[in-house]
Amino acid sequence: MKAFILSNPKSVKDALQLLAVARDSKQAKAIQPLAGGQDLLTEMKEHLAEPDRLVNLKGIAELDYLRNLDGKVQIGALATLARMEKNNLLNEHARVLFEAAHSIASPQIRSVGTIGGNLNQRPRCLYYRLEEANCLKKGGKECFAYSGMNRYNAILGGGPSYIVHPSDLAPALIALDATVFIAGRTGPREMPLESYYKLPSVGDVRTETVREPDELLLSVSFQLPAPGTRSTYLKFKERESYDFALASVALVLGFDGDVIRHARLVLGGVAPVPWRVRAAEAALVGQKADTQTAEKAAELALAGAVPLSGNAFKIPLTKSLIVRAIRSLA
Amino acid sequence: MKAIFDEASAIAVTLTVNGTTSALRVPPLRRLLDVLREDLSLTGTKEGCGEGECGACTVIVDGRAELACMVPVCQVDGAVVRTVESTELESLQNAFLAEGGAQCGICTPGMIVMARAWLAECESAGVAPTVDGAREALAGNLCRCTGYEKILASVMRAAGVKT
Secondary structure, eight states, rough: OOOOEEOOOSSSSHHHHHHGGGGSSSTTTEEEEEOOTTTHHHHHTTOOOSSEEEEEOOOOOGGGGGEEEEEEEETTOOHHHHHHHHHHHHHHOOOOHHHHHTTTHHHHHHHBBBBHHHHOOOOOOOHHHHHTTGGGGGGGGGOOOHSSOOSSSSSSOOOOOOOOOOOOOOHHHHHHEEEEEEEEEEEEEEHHHHHHOOOSSSOOOOOOOOTTTOEEEEEEEEEETTTTTTEEEEEEEESSSSOSSSSEEEEEEEEEETTTEEEEEEESSSSOOOOEEEHHHHHHHTSSSOHHHHHHHHHHHHHTOOOOOTTTTHHHHHHHEEEEEHHTTT | OOGGOGGGGGGGEEEEEEEEEEEEEEOOOOOOOOIIIISSOOTSSOOOSSSSSOTTEEEEEEEEEEEETTTGGGGSOOOEEOTTOOGGGGGHHHHHHTTTTSSSSSHHHHHHHHHHHHHHHHHHHTTTOHHHHHHHHTOOOOOOOSHHHHHHHHHHTTTTOOO
């Protein structure tokens, strides 16, 4: 690990002032925010990130909250995953997020890892994590997964990079129509969390979000689902104890009796971004959550899938997860 | 790692470990694991993988189980830390002895500390400890020797539950 300076701002304003130098593209990688550190510290150990300055956010009390304001849930960037998986409000009214938080890593990592870090974590692709491989995500010329080992890589939305986005919270929050709040030198801005993520074919292939290097993710918010809404997060892991998703399904269904009136279906582990499938959502609305409807939605969701040499198994796997998720909410 | 630990960047940190408070001057990103083992000579906490995958270095920080290899000391200034050396872990340690829950011993400190954190959580939530609950709580602690059954039996013995 290389030497660096540590800054301990006590307010968002001070943190943003420190990060402002990152607006200069030469400085973009030289300064990085540090929250729980469960991803960044491993990146630094592997020389994937080598900042000159770390901005420790842990001292910023105003970023650590999870609250319900008249039916609007607001979660500050420093709220831990453990806090979310133990929250009664989420347990009762936003199971998709509750289950997604619980599915992440191990209890020890959930004690420390934050929502902000989870939403901004870097890819798990074997080549990206291998120090010696100068892949497309690290400024190289080639996505080695495309022709190499690609069991864990994208089947949807890939090219020129074939990473999958590793966040479990992101699909769940997008299924809840969450909004993300970020701020930087040019002021605060907000957007649907769905728009926060970008495909590798858009802009700089090395980044996964539209957040500029001088910007901080401050919070995420969403309206508590209406009565009659049920939701779930189904995650398939290669190793049951704890792992990243081979494929996952975030599903929110609003019912009128047994007829679906509102549907959100977002896939994890299969694309470089959380993969929302509007065609499948449309096919669910007006129907009952029966097997026939579920299978049709699953077919629609994977219709555009283009597997690489080693990951065609993800197509039937993801379809099965979708069917199982829909049936579980019937 | 040594290159970054120059005196100029050292910060003052206070830690209360197993009831004893110590004031230290340490580099800010020194791992809690190294502070415990090298600066405080508490070598009960073991390093396994060093990257958050094995759970061997689990310690309790302000009541939460955390990985000492993944926690920079600058983020735990003022914290109350408990390690496997804590005397309040005696009943778990005895249970591991009685059930044969330890073999090579590298994972054992992490297992015992994680089990303690989980049992405390069960107690404060008013939930009865179950084998399935223990299995889930120990999901982040890897053992290459025991096959886990003896470890689970040890934890359940300490919890006073017959398996």
